[in-house]
Amino acid sequence: MLGQTIRTAIEALSARRMRSILTLLGILIGIGAVMLTVGLGQGASDAIASQINSLGSNLLIVTPGSSSSGGFRGASSTASLTEADVEMLADQAIVPDVVAVAPIASTSGSLRSSTTTWTSQTTGTLPDWTKVRAREVESGRFFTQGEVDSKSSVAVIGSDTATELYAGASPVGSTLIINGQTFTVIGVLKSEGSSLSGSEDDIVIIPITTLADRFTDGTITIDTIYLSAADSDVLASAQQEINKALLAAHRVDADNADFSVSTQASLVETATSVMGILTLVLGGIAAISLLVGGIGVMNIMLVSVSERVREIGLRKALGATPSLILQQFLVEAVILGLTGGLLGVALGFGGAALINPMLTEQSVSISISTSATLLALGVSMAIGLVAGVYPASRAARMAPIDALRSE
Amino acid sequence: MGELLRLRGVKKTYASSEQVQVQALRGIDLRVLEGEYLAIMGPSGSGKSTLMHIIGCLDVSTAGTYEIDGVNTAEMNEKALAKIRNQKIGFVFQQFNLLPTLSALRNVEVPLLYAGVPASQRKERARQALERVGLADRAEHRPGQLSGGQQQRVAVARALVTNPSLILADEPTGALDSVSTADLLDLFDELHEAGRTLVVITHEADVAARAQRTVHLYDGLIRSVTTGVAA
Numbered sequence: 001m002l003g004q005t006i007r008t009a010i011e012a013l014s015a016r017r018m019r020s021i022l023t024l025l026g027i028l029i030g031i032g033a034v035m036l037t038v039g040l041g042q043g044a045s046d047a048i049a050s051q052i053n054s055l056g057s058n059l060l061i062v063t064p065g066s067s068s069s070g071g072f073r074g075a076s077s078t079a080s081l082t083e084a085d086v087e088m089l090a091d092q093a094i095v096p097d098v099v100a101v102a103p104i105a106s107t108s109g110s111l112r113s114s115t116t117t118w119t120s121q122t123t124g125t126l127p128d129w130t131k132v133r134a135r136e137v138e139s140g141r142f143f144t145q146g147e148v149d150s151k152s153s154v155a156v157i158g159s160d161t162a163t164e165l166y167a168g169a170s171p172v173g174s175t176l177i178i179n180g181q182t183f184t185v186i187g188v189l190k191s192e193g194s195s196l197s198g199s200e201d202d203i204v205i206i207p208i209t210t211l212a213d214r215f216t217d218g219t220i221t222i223d224t225i226y227l228s229a230a231d232s233d234v235l236a237s238a239q240q241e242i243n244k245a246l247l248a249a250h251r252v253d254a255d256n257a258d259f260s261v262s263t264q265a266s267l268v269e270t271a272t273s274v275m276g277i278l279t280l281v282l283g284g285i286a287a288i289s290l291l292v293g294g295i296g297v298m299n300i301m302l303v304s305v306s307e308r309v310r311e312i313g314l315r316k317a318l319g320a321t322p323s324l325i326l327q328q329f330l331v332e333a334v335i336l337g338l339t340g341g342l343l344g345v346a347l348g349f350g351g352a353a354l355i356n357p358m359l360t361e362q363s364v365s366i367s368i369s370t371s372a373t374l375l376a377l378g379v380s381m382a383i384g385l386v387a388g389v390y391p392a393s394r395a396a397r398m399a400p401i402d403a404l405r406s407e
Numbered sequence: 408m409g410e411l412l413r414l415r416g417v418k419k420t421y422a423s424s425e426q427v428q429v430q431a432l433r434g435i436d437l438r439v440l441e442g443e444y445l446a447i448m449g450p451s452g453s454g455k456s457t458l459m460h461i462i463g464c465l466d467v468s469t470a471g472t473y474e475i476d477g478v479n480t481a482e483m484n485e486k487a488l489a490k491i492r493n494q495k496i497g498f499v500f501q502q503f504n505l506l507p508t509l510s511a512l513r514n515v516e517v518p519l520l521y522a523g524v525p526a527s528q529r530k531e532r533a534r535q536a537l538e539r540v541g542l543a544d545r546a547e548h549r550p551g552q553l554s555g556g557q558q559q560r561v562a563v564a565r566a567l568v569t570n571p572s573l574i575l576a577d578e579p580t581g582a583l584d585s586v587s588t589a590d591l592l593d594l595f596d597e598l599h600e601a602g603r604t605l606v607v608i609t610h611e612a613d614v615a616a617r618a619q620r621t622v623h624l625y626d627g628l629i630r631s632v633t634t635g636v637a638a
Contacts, residue, residue: 317492317504319521319569321489400465400492404500
């Protein structure tokens with residue numbers, strides 16, 4: 001019987017083809033928009049998570065300022081991390097779960113090769129930087145602890161920086177002038193791709209001691225300390241050890257901490273929750289268009305019921321029970337909703353396939369999950385059902401004589 | 408011959424507004440025997456449409472009882488009435504009332520659909536009914552591709568297909584030309600000869616003349632009963 005009802009419904013819908021298509025359009029656009037926005041949100045949060053992961057495995061990050069007492073207090077104590085802290089954190093006896101430490105100090109400056117000039121961030125750090133950031137040297141080598149100790153004028157540059165300054169020629173051994181100081185390029189980093197904070201490949205890395213000596217009058221202002229835990233299982237204990245050691249060294253209790261220790265996982269979590277809110281907002285806006293589509297279905301079903309009162313009356317005269325009439329109109333509405341949903345899903349996938357190539361620069365892509373697809377179809381069916389209930393029950397309640405009489 | 412329809416003191420009152428009540432039927436007593444060919448005549452406003460609705464179980468009376476095949480319809484709900492209409496009554500309407508998007512065959516199948524007849528039997532029975540009215544070769548045509556007379560024959564086939572106790576026709580010739588009218592009335596005669604019970608509501612005397620008996624309605628009451636040309 002239901003099979004026959006579905007056949008009848010499809011016949012009724014295709015008899016009013018243009019109108020059915022226009023009604024579908026409302027659901028189609030709504031579902032398509034929801035899928036694309038949610039997919040974009042999902043893709044963006046995937047991208048952020050993968051970028052944070054690419055910062056390095058088992059990464060811990062110590063930043064000056066407090067995370068527990070709000071941002072403003074933290075901002076006033078930006079210089080709370082010292083060289084002594086770095087030395088302490090490198091001590092296996094104090095923080096046994098930490099295997100590598102790399103403080104970051106930086107200055108921006110103009111770069112000059114023999115042919116061109118370029119502007120980029122110059123970062124001062126220690127040899128462990130490659131380990132904590134999980135970076136590799138493509139050609140040449142990274143600087144050594146000996147070069148740090150001797151404040152050597154050596155620089156390792158990113159692949160983009162190399163392209164900008166040396167235009168394809170091998171930069172290793174070339175001279176690089178940073179803010180008027182002469183350096184020798186000893187290595188080029190392997191390309192990493194861009195992150196949301198800018199290109200990871202447009203950087204200049206020099207020993208932190210050299211940076212202090214040449215650019216900041218011997219003082220070292222540490223922006224961040226990157227640390228590597230021995231493996232991911234000890235990440236939490238490493239975080240505690242660092243926290244404890246720094247609290248003791250700074251002679252403060254946990255409530256007044258002038259630094260914060262975060263892990264890769266906590267960064268991912270924060271970023272994901274932010275993206276989740278964004279996705280929710282975008283998806284909510286798209287859902288409104290879905291609601292409008294649902295009202296469209298209800299509207300068209302009401303029109304359809306009032307246009308077909310004679311048909312309803314006739315069917316009743318021929319023996320259709322009220323519940324069969326209800327079923328017929330409900331099935332029509334659900335078919336409208338479901339077809340719209342299917343086409344909307346197709347629009348979502350098509351749109352994603354069309355838009356994704358344009359997004360490669362942003363390293364974000366629209367990712368549509370199976371669960372989102374199934375949910376979209378479920379929602380579109382439910383919309384059809386809900387929108388169909390009122391018109392269908394009106395049709396079912398119609399008295400056969402009133403329906404037959406109407407001209 | 409058994410009694411098919413029995414109306415006792417049937418009244419129907421419509422409330423056209425809060426104050427005004429219209430008495431469409433003011434006490435009808437009527438018996439229709441199995442195999443009888445009955446016409447109901449009357450000027451407009453005489454209550455013949457209301458009577459047709461009640462006989463057709465499309466509406467229920469406000470007072471009195473109505474039995475069809477020994478079943479009292481007074482207490483029935485919408486679902487039970489739908490079943491009675493489906494199984495016991497075959498309707499023929501003035502405007503044919505075919506579904507325009509369906510072929511003649513599928514139109515005839517509709518009552519079987521509601522009777523829950525399986526698809527294979529449906530087609531066969533619908534084809535037989537179309538054959539009975541002489542339209543087997545038009546089975547796949549849509550109503551729009553058929554003449555008025557042919558459409559009404561399809562409607563008769565639809566009325567016959569469930570093998571109902573009663574064929575109830577409401578002004579069946581009202582939209583037909585004289586040739587089609589004659590054809591249809593001949594078809595009715597044939598059905599009557601085959602033992603069918605027919606009740607035809609009409610305002611045309613020559614249509615009523617084909618029936619065995621004619622009930623004349625006036626102001627919601629039966630004014631007279633005449634015996635027509637015996638078939």
